[in-house]
Amino acid sequence: MLICAKDGWREDWSKAIPSTWNYQTCHKYQSIPIYALSQDNKLLVVRPVLPKLNPVAAIWWWLLNRYRKVDVQFTPVSADATKAFQEILSQSVHCDDTTELDKHWLEQQINDAHSYYDFAKIYQQSGWSMTHH
16 A cells, blocks of 8 residues: 655555554644545555544653554545645645645656556655655
8 A cells, every 4th residue: 555645754565554653653643634546446544443532641642652553444435536635735735834845746757647556656656655744
């Protein structure tokens, strides 16, 4: 799965969800949607699964469990997956002020992508196959 969030985060989870994906890492993604494009060209929303607790209990729970690996929930999105992923990835690139890549070139590559494998090639060429926050 290729992961992308509108805040500029991109990562390749094709092999597995990283072991570093813990409650502390995903904290901000409780309010920022994460999207995934699967190898069969389906768009999914990825959400960290957190316990529903009152605010005081939630703080204690988070302090005790912040390094624990988080469970995730994948929800299919009924949209043209590649078109939607193009838009989300494009937004992600424009929000990322740390990239040293030519954004015009990236935009062209994103616009020309029509399948998971096209996007996977962009991720690999851009160095996003490794963790990128």
